[in-house]
Amino acid sequence: MKRRLIPFFLLAALLLPLLASCHGSRDSRAFELPETFDLTRRYEITFWAKNDTNKTQADIYEKAIADFEALYPEIRVVLRSYTDYGQIFNDVITNLATGTTPNVCITYPDHIATYLTGENTVVPLDLLMEDGRCGLGGSELRFSSPKKEEIVGKFLGECAFAGHTYALPFMRSTEACYINKTYVEKLGYTLPETLTWDFVWEVSEAAMQKDGEGNYLVNGQKVMIPFIYKSTDNMTITWLAQKDAPYSTSSGEIGIFSSETEAFLREVFAHAATGAFSTFKISSYPANFLNAGQCIFAVDSTAGSTWMGSDAPLVDIDRERIVPFETAVMTVPQLDPENPKMISQGPSLCLFGKKDPQEVLASWLFMQYLLTNGVQIAYSETEGYLPVTETALADPAYQDYLARAGEDNALHYPVKIAAVRLLRENIGRTFVTPVFNGSASLRDAAGQLVENVVKSARRRETADDAYFKKLYRDVAALKKLDRIGKPIGGDLGPLPKASVVFLSLLGAVWIGIAAVFLSGKLREKRRKNKKSIEK
Amino acid sequence: MKKFCILVLAFVLAMSAMSACAKTEDAAMTYAQFEAAALQSKVTVETYVQAKQGWWEDNGVGVASFYTQNEDGAYFLYNMPCSKEDYDKLVPGTKIRVNGVKSMWPEVNGEIEITEATYKIDTSKTWTASAKDVTSLLGTDALIKEMNKFVSFKGMTVEAYNDKGDAFNYKWDGSGKQGDDLYFKVSVGGKTYTFTVESYLCGKDTDVYKAVEALKVGDKIDMEGFLYWYEGANPHITSVAAAK
Missing domain, CATH: 2.40.50.140 (Nucleic acid-binding proteins)
Structure with a gap:
């Protein structure tokens, strides 16, 4: 018997090292800062960037690359443009498996948290930033890079989690409420100093009155959705932050499925049921309704401000449909006007680890170049973005740009500059949500709750206690929130009861079949023994 | 013992068959009925795939949009969940029975489509539309x-x-x-x-x-x-x- 086991032990001994070598076989060396940057070599690095369907932004990236390559002829930068952060995220995930990630990548901290589930994927920037020669404001750089303390502290802090700084901020925006002030006043209201949820709901309901022919009194049209929120995940997150209600902890404990969230969703349901509220996913771009005089409160990013207002330089509807009105730009609705809170968002930059630390260093130089005043100011002017460095914010060229608001409806479009000023004046009132593996899914879930509730209201469903229990269960399952915080490919958790019953049943059937087979064999053996004894 | 095994197997098969047949199917609508249906209402149509957009994964769920048509009208199926295997089967001409919600996006002057769609492939017939x-x-x-x-x-x-x-x-x-x-x-x-x-x-x-x-x-x-x-x-x- 023991001799029979020897081949199994040998096989196991042979297979185990193979299995061990398969796990994490990718090159996983952590980045080590080289002593010097080797400029005798040539480098080709890739930069995956996002432009907001905006040719000027793409042109600014191209110019930044050309200017950088002129300073560093040893480094060639290959740009890959995207129009969607989600697509960048998907492509990075795909390329992590094959080790073909970009060198520099536009990103969001939530995405980095997912990338970090691989080993040494995103390079921690702590050492690079501090390096006296090639770090921020380093002595050996061929351009004037901002020092660490010259990056807006709040924005840089958003890129730090799990004990390291994993990104540099590139641009920042927040959300703003773009308001048809003309209609607010036509309805007999005056805009308060700080916009509140109560005010927005009240005016929105007042705008739902129709004449005998079904036209809304406020605009004389058949269509009016007074309040449209573009990003429903931000809507939920912002309301919860203003309420000091649970969302999640930094370690990934989820608090969103709470009574506070339910109270918020019940309010959303009530106003969606009257038609006073809708979302981008259900109705379309808030700007299109606002500009057509079919919406009064349109909440969208400050980075979408060039689409907002009857003189907007960018439009997505027939110009004939645009209705003239006065546009007011205010902070998103607040629960406590004395203590306003709004989200901080916008693209950041991260570096991916490579076998060659010199290549990482070359990428780091380019990444820093994107924070120089020329790039920062040019890019921020394309939309309602705020530069992320104090040097760019204080630059006379930038100050001049802000001061010329309203001179034209292109570069100095007043709504855009008002949106930028709104963020500039409220940096200290912005917040971000905790970053952990799965925080992107939780964010999706926050939006899904609102989307489902609005759909249900429109379908005349009943929003009772059972409805919210089911809603929470469905959204948690859809977004796989039970797996949050666990490593990708980790333990899948216990089997559902139905699966346990089914598998037990199958097991019992196989045991039964085996028992019948063995008993048949035994009977046959006994018969043979009996026959041989009889013989 | 053999009889016991057969009984258990028969029970398992019967349970599976019952669960599969538990839901009765809604009657398919005509295009006129679909046109008359309110937005956000549930709809059921029988239609034929004419073309399809690329398959992709939305939060781990495979989805694709399909251009479909039958003899009296056409239906755009927006981001219908389907496996890659089924996506490959859904070639032009394939008949499918679709349950979903009638939607329009943008909400004004927009595309009428079927969202939240589920489907069943019907291999009994194929049909493609002429332009x-x-x-x-x-x-x-x-x-x-x-x-x-x-x-x-x-x-x-x-x-x-x-x-x-x-x-x-x-x-x-x-x-x-x-x-x-x-x-x-x-x-x-x-x-x-x-x-x-x-x-x-x-x-x-x-x-x-x-x-x-x-x-x-x-x-x-x-x-x-x-x-x-x-x-x-x-x-x-x-x-x-x-x-x-």
């Missing part, structure tokens, strides 16, 4: 009745898409690159319309994509495609040829 010439309906209120159908446009003239005189743009504002959606303008009867080559339907390696890239202002062309709607007619073109 209906709707050139004379361009600019009229009657065109909307043909929404989502496989249609053709004859003898249209390529117009400059932008001030630079380009015959087409990658993306609507020219910010894209090869592989993105193509936008171009064509005119007939003194009126100009914007048509699209939707890259998820016809990518950069397709004949139609290359044909549009080769267009010159002033060319006279015939086209076929699906009558998509976004703030008015916005056909997704699948073929372009010199006008006959």
Whole structure:
């Protein structure tokens, strides 16, 4: 018997090292800062960037690359443009498996948290930033890079989690409420100093009155959705932050499925049921309704401000449909006007680890170049973005740009500059949500709750206690929130009861079949023994 | 013992069959009934796949959008969840029974589509639509009745898409690159319309994509495609040829 086991032990001994070598076989060396940057070599690095369907932004990236390559002829930068952060995220995930990630990548901290589930994927920037020669404001750089303390502290802090700084901020925006002030006043209201949820709901309901022919009194049209929120995940997150209600902890404990969230969703349901509220996913771009005089409160990013207002330089509807009105730009609705809170968002930059630390260093130089005043100011002017460095914010060229608001409806479009000023004046009132593996899914879930509730209201469903229990269960399952915080490919958790019953049943059937087979064999053996004894 | 095993196996099979048959199917609607149905209401149709956009994973769930049509109307199935295996089976002509919600996006002047769709493949019959010439309906209120159908446009003239005189743009504002959606303008009867080559339907390696890239202002062309709607007619073109 023991001799029979020897081949199994040998096989196991042979297979185990193979299995061990398969796990994490990718090159996983952590980045080590080289002593010097080797400029005798040539480098080709890739930069995956996002432009907001905006040719000027793409042109600014191209110019930044050309200017950088002129300073560093040893480094060639290959740009890959995207129009969607989600697509960048998907492509990075795909390329992590094959080790073909970009060198520099536009990103969001939530995405980095997912990338970090691989080993040494995103390079921690702590050492690079501090390096006296090639770090921020380093002595050996061929351009004037901002020092660490010259990056807006709040924005840089958003890129730090799990004990390291994993990104540099590139641009920042927040959300703003773009308001048809003309209609607010036509309805007999005056805009308060700080916009509140109560005010927005009240005016929105007042705008739902129709004449005998079904036209809304406020605009004389058949269509009016007074309040449209573009990003429903931000809507939920912002309301919860203003309420000091649970969302999640930094370690990934989820608090969103709470009574506070339910109270918020019940309010959303009530106003969606009257038609006073809708979302981008259900109705379309808030700007299109606002500009057509079919919406009064349109909440969208400050980075979408060039689409907002009857003189907007960018439009997505027939110009004939645009209705003239006065546009007011205010902070998103607040629960406590004395203590306003709004989200901080916008693209950041991260570096991916490579076998060659010199290549990482070359990428780091380019990444820093994107924070120089020329790039920062040019890019921020394309939309309602705020530069992320104090040097760019204080630059006379930038100050001049802000001061010329309203001179034209292109570069100095007043709504855009008002949106930028709104963020500039409220940096200290912005917040971000905790970053952990799965925080992107939780964010999706926050939006899904609102989307489902609005759909249900429109379908005349009943929003009772059972409805919210089911809603929470469905959204948690859809977004796989039970797996949050666990490593990708980790333990899948216990089997559902139905699966346990089914598998037990199958097991019992196989045991039964085996028992019948063995008993048949035994009977046959006994018969043979009996026959041989009889013989 | 053998009898016991057979009984257990029969029980397991019976349970599986019962659960599969537990849900009775809703009757399929006619297109007129679908048209009359309110937005956000549940709908059931029997239709045939005519074309499909690329398959992708949305939060780990495979989805794709399908252009479908039957003998009396057409239905766009937006981001219908389906496995890659089924996606490969859903070739033009495949009959499917679809349950979903009638939706419109944008909510004003938008595309009528079926969302939250589920489907069942019916192998009993196949059918593909012939393109209906709707050139004379361009600019009229009657065109909307043909929404989502496989249609053709004859003898249209390529117009400059932008001030630079380009015959087409990658993306609507020219910010894209090869592989993105193509936008171009064509005119007939003194009126100009914007048509699209939707890259998820016809990518950069397709004949139609290359044909549009080769267009010159002033060319006279015939086209076929699906009558998509976004703030008015916005056909997704699948073929372009010199006008006959």
